[in-house]
Amino acid sequence: MMRKKGVPVLVGALLSLGVTVAHAGSLISPPGSFSKSTVIAGAKLFADHCSACHAVSNLRYNRLAIDLGMSKAEIKKDIMLPSGANYLNGMKPAMSQAEAKKWFGIPPPNLSHIVRAEGEPWVYTYLTSFYWDPTRPSGWNNRVFPEVAMPNVLASWGGIYTKSGKQLKAGSESPAAYHRQVAAIVAFLRYASDPSIFAREALGPYVLGALVLLSLVSYLLKKAYWKDIDDRRDAEGHINTSAMPKNKTKPDDT
Amino acid sequence: MSKFADWLNDRFPAREMMREHMTEYYAPKNFNILYYTGSLLLFMFFLQLISGFLLMAHYVPTSQDAFNSVQGIMYDTKWGWLIRYMHVDGVSLIFVLLYLHIGRGMLYGSYRRPRELLWIIGYVIYILMMGEAFFGYILPFGNLSYWAGQVITSILHAIPFIGPGLTTLARGGPGIGTATLERFLALHTVLWFLMLVAMILMHILALHQVGSNNPDGIEIKALKGPDGHPLDGIPFHPYYTVKDIFGVAVWLTIFAAIIFYAPTMHGVFLERTTFFRANPMVGLPDVTPPWYLAPYYAMLRAVPNKYWGIGLMALAIVLPFFLPWLDRNPVHSSRYRPVYRAMIILMAVVFFTLAWVGEQPPLPKYFFIERLGAAIYIGFYVLLPIVSSIEPTRKVPERVQA
Numbered sequence: 001m002m003r004k005k006g007v008p009v010l011v012g013a014l015l016s017l018g019v020t021v022a023h024a025g026s027l028i029s030p031p032g033s034f035s036k037s038t039v040i041a042g043a044k045l046f047a048d049h050c051s052a053c054h055a056v057s058n059l060r061y062n063r064l065a066i067d068l069g070m071s072k073a074e075i076k077k078d079i080m081l082p083s084g085a086n087y088l089n090g091m092k093p094a095m096s097q098a099e100a101k102k103w104f105g106i107p108p109p110n111l112s113h114i115v116r117a118e119g120e121p122w123v124y125t126y127l128t129s130f131y132w133d134p135t136r137p138s139g140w141n142n143r144v145f146p147e148v149a150m151p152n153v154l155a156s157w158g159g160i161y162t163k164s165g166k167q168l169k170a171g172s173e174s175p176a177a178y179h180r181q182v183a184a185i186v187a188f189l190r191y192a193s194d195p196s197i198f199a200r201e202a203l204g205p206y207v208l209g210a211l212v213l214l215s216l217v218s219y220l221l222k223k224a225y226w227k228d229i230d231d232r233r234d235a236e237g238h239i240n241t242s243a244m245p246k247n248k249t250k251p252d253d254t
Numbered sequence: 255m256s257k258f259a260d261w262l263n264d265r266f267p268a269r270e271m272m273r274e275h276m277t278e279y280y281a282p283k284n285f286n287i288l289y290y291t292g293s294l295l296l297f298m299f300f301l302q303l304i305s306g307f308l309l310m311a312h313y314v315p316t317s318q319d320a321f322n323s324v325q326g327i328m329y330d331t332k333w334g335w336l337i338r339y340m341h342v343d344g345v346s347l348i349f350v351l352l353y354l355h356i357g358r359g360m361l362y363g364s365y366r367r368p369r370e371l372l373w374i375i376g377y378v379i380y381i382l383m384m385g386e387a388f389f390g391y392i393l394p395f396g397n398l399s400y401w402a403g404q405v406i407t408s409i410l411h412a413i414p415f416i417g418p419g420l421t422t423l424a425r426g427g428p429g430i431g432t433a434t435l436e437r438f439l440a441l442h443t444v445l446w447f448l449m450l451v452a453m454i455l456m457h458i459l460a461l462h463q464v465g466s467n468n469p470d471g472i473e474i475k476a477l478k479g480p481d482g483h484p485l486d487g488i489p490f491h492p493y494y495t496v497k498d499i500f501g502v503a504v505w506l507t508i509f510a511a512i513i514f515y516a517p518t519m520h521g522v523f524l525e526r527t528t529f530f531r532a533n534p535m536v537g538l539p540d541v542t543p544p545w546y547l548a549p550y551y552a553m554l555r556a557v558p559n560k561y562w563g564i565g566l567m568a569l570a571i572v573l574p575f576f577l578p579w580l581d582r583n584p585v586h587s588s589r590y591r592p593v594y595r596a597m598i599i600l601m602a603v604v605f606f607t608l609a610w611v612g613e614q615p616p617l618p619k620y621f622f623i624e625r626l627g628a629a630i631y632i633g634f635y636v637l638l639p640i641v642s643s644i645e646p647t648r649k650v651p652e653r654v655q656a
């Protein structure tokens with residue numbers, strides 16, 4: 001299941017240059033493939049770095065078992081970090097909305113639909129477009145979301161950059177590894193915004209196969225019935241329909 | 255068996271109806287691929303009824319809960335995603351079929367005498383369908399639903415005298431809220447739906463009264479064999495029933511491919527702005543209608559004055575009613591009318607260009623396209639009476655081809 005869209009060449013070039021921020025106005029698609037294992041990795045990273053503030057309230061924890069095949073123990077250990085999280089309820093944040101509002105001025109939004117609403121490239125670009133801006137209360141600003149209230153929670157991996165792209169502090173991860181991890185988070189959010197995706201793609205070939213078969217059978221049925229007509233074409237292609245058996249006799253006709 | 259059949263037929267005209275509408279309803283033998291659209295529309299309409307019924311079992315028409323009840327269908331309901339995608343993608347596919355169906359009627363002159371009423375009933379169905387789609391569009395109460403509801407109900411405001419009252423009536427109050435959702439749900443599922451069912455029945459009855467046209471635009475009833483049946487006609491059942499079953503199977507394959515692999519059709523069938531909850535505080539930069547209504551929206555925007563814009567849009571929607579009387583050429587099918595054919599193809603291109611431009615933000619660079627498109631659209635109907643009375647035609651064969 002490779003990602004169809006995207007600009008792998010551009011992403012590759014940017015990675016090799018070690019450029020970690022997008023240029024304003026151009027969105028970058030996340031690198032890598034979209035698969036269950038990426039989504040699971042992304043879910044764990046999300047729990048570690050994002051669940052402190054963000055809910056994914058439409059996605060219940062047990063869906064991760066149903067859709068991704070994670071075990072309940074794994075979900076409890078790696079995903080259900082916020083205290084009070086319930087296996088059968090939606091993914092909740094650790095911080096209460098009131099607390100968050102006090103800290104950031106705006107409650108961190110529920111991210112259930114963010115990828116469907118903004119698209120993967122926007123979310124990926126957003127997460128990789130933070131820069132250091134001492135004029136902001138948090139110290140952070142963002143190229144695609146100016147004056148953003150969210151701090152760059154991934155700075156320790158990816159490093160700290162200025163608006164012009166100058167590195168102030170190196171991250172703990174190589175640029176490639178860092179981008180892979182951000183891409184995994186985005187993959188998780190894509191799944192979260194459309195959790196039927198794996199079920200759909202697993203079922204799809206069978207449904208389409210059955211329908212193609214049905215089409216073939218009904219085509220043969222149609223051909224068999226229309227033999228009556230096709231056999232009666234004269235030289236000009238006209239059909240003498242009055243000679244057709246269906247028209248000639250009608251048992252209970254009056 | 256036959257005893258039961260006799261008992262039944264003494265009390266209900268089953269055998270008679272079967273004869274009149276199926277086994278002894280004669281249809282031209284030269285239907286092409288565009289003639290699948292009618293039976294596919296019937297099929298899709300029926301599917302909407304089923305998926306809509308299942309959606310309604312979970313939907314809550316309040317401004318508080320509407321958005322989350324729909325998301326609950328997507329996230330928590332078993333097979334909920336299948337039901338909702340069927341219903342949402344089904345709408346777009348119905349409009350694809352409607353445009354092919356109407357285009358077919360224009361290509362082969364199916365609106366001409368004696369099928370004027372059939373055409374008018376069909377076009378009423380199309381207009382009802384636009385209303386049905388609009389009501390449905392508001393129900394999930396995403397932010398686009400909210401603002402689209404706001405914009406469209408405010409169009410009613412432009413009607414002289416009763417406009418403001420009508421807007422309040424449509425909304426159930428000063429703004430879009432629970433009262434709006436409740437009445438739109440009632441309209442979507444009861445009144446409009448029943449009107450559609452009634453009109454579709456009348457459409458079929460009117461069709462069977464006059465008989466189908468065909469790609470050659472020749473009346474098959476004009477040439478009858480010694481048995482009194484049209485020489486170029488074949489009984490609808492079994493020939494077209496088996497053919498239509500094949501059509502349904504192929505169409506279902508396409509439908510399933512969309513549902514399973516591209517349910518939002520890259521934001522065309524299910525727009526991205528529908529994934530934000532309705533929020534009166536957060537305006538959308540550009541509220542654009544779904545693709546199938548966008549041509550009219552583009553024409554509305556083509557005029558800077560709101561009232562004239564609404565007038566132009568209303569004119570564009572109403573004009574096709576007059577087609578049967580605007581076309582004055584004795585030849586029906588565009589197969590034998592090269593100029594008319596070119597006009598129809600141009601109209602199709604213009605219509606879908608308007609659909610595209612209607613989805614774009616209202617920037618000055620698009621104004622020219624909107625105005626040119628609107629001018630060609632209206633110009634077609636203005637010029638048709640003149641062009642159709644002087645255009646050259648090819649010789650029409652006596653019997654249908656192939």
Ligand code: HEM
Pocket residue numbers: 288289290291292293295296299352355356358359362364365369372373375376377378379380454457461465466467468
């Ligand atoms: C839900 C909507 C509709 C349904 C279920 C429907 C159904 C049908 C069916 C079953 C037929 C016969 C099969 C065929 O010729 O394809 C037909 C023919 C026709 N319909 Fe419709 N229709 C619908 C909408 C419309 C609309 C919107 C128009 C025009 C504005 C229209 C105009 C016609 C005409 C003119 C014919 C005769 C075509 C010919 O014989 O060449 N219909 N319709």
